[in-house]
Amino acid sequence: MASHNPGKPRDLSRAQPEIADLYALSEAFYKGEHPVATAILGAALVEYHLEQLLRSKMKRKDDKTWEMLVASNGPLNSFYSKIVTGYALGIYDDGIRDNLHIVRNIRNAFAHSRKLIRFDHPAVVNELRKATRTALPKKSWKFKAQYLNIHAPGLYMGLCYWLSAKLARMYIRRMRMKSTTYIPTPADLVKALLSGKTAGS
Numbered sequence: 535m536a537s538h539n540p541g542k543p544r545d546l547s548r549a550q551p552e553i554a555d556l557y558a559l560s561e562a563f564y565k566g567e568h569p570v571a572t573a574i575l576g577a578a579l580v581e582y583h584l585e586q587l588l589r590s591k592m593k594r595k596d597d598k599t600w601e602m603l604v605a606s607n608g609p610l611n612s613f614y615s616k617i618v619t620g621y622a623l624g625i626y627d628d629g630i631r632d633n634l635h636i637v638r639n640i641r642n643a644f645a646h647s648r649k650l651i652r653f654d655h656p657a658v659v660n661e662l663r664k665a666t667r668t669a670l671p672k673k674s675w676k677f678k679a680q681y682l683n684i685h686a687p688g689l690y691m692g693l694c695y696w697l698s699a700k701l702a703r704m705y706i707r708r709m710r711m712k713s714t715t716y717i718p719t720p721a722d723l724v725k726a727l728l729s730g731k732t733a734g735s
Contacts, residue, residue, distance in 0.1 A: 569652045570644045572687060576694035577641030580634065581613050583701035588616060590708050591623055613638045625704065629666045633697055636661055640690060653686035662686055665693055 589595055603610040610616050617638065621631040639661050644651060651658065
């Protein structure tokens with residue numbers, strides 16, 4: 535049962551999304567209607583999958599424990615701390631860690647800038663240049679080298695999608711190792727979404 539207490543604005547960043555929220559987030563990100571929205575929504579999508587993976591590694595996985603971990607004074611209260619924790623636990627290598635930091639840095643640039651910036655801003659372009667080759671399709675590297683300013687929004691979106699899919703696959707693999715019940719793959723979720731099915735239907 536949902537609480538009638540609206541909470542504080544900060545609580546919104548810690549609220550766990552339902553499957554419908556996740557689909558809505560993905561759809562809004564895919565539209566890429568505004569650079570600020572694209573930067574923030576892309577990072578939110580990546581952070582969600584990182585949280586799922588981190589949570590699967592915890593001995594205590596209940597909501598109350600997780601809320602303490604991500605509270606304002608908790609050890610996982612920021613995107614940065616989640617990235618570092620995942621790396622320290624050996625969940626992923628330094629390549630994924632570095633790409634996660636790129637997304638975080640770009641998100642922060644858009645979220646905290648007092649000016650309306652776009653993806654062709656030099657600071658954003660320089661951050662995207664650091665993305666590893668494995669994180670982006672081969673064709674995009676030709677664009678990255680020569681026309682990064684023009685293709686920067688697409689490259690950022692591609693980086694967010696790649697990281698989200700990579701983290702989701704790691705999570706699913708881990709869940710399958712621990713369970714004999716069926717765990718849907720990202721492809722299964724996309725097929726269900728396209729066919730109009732929802733979770734539990």
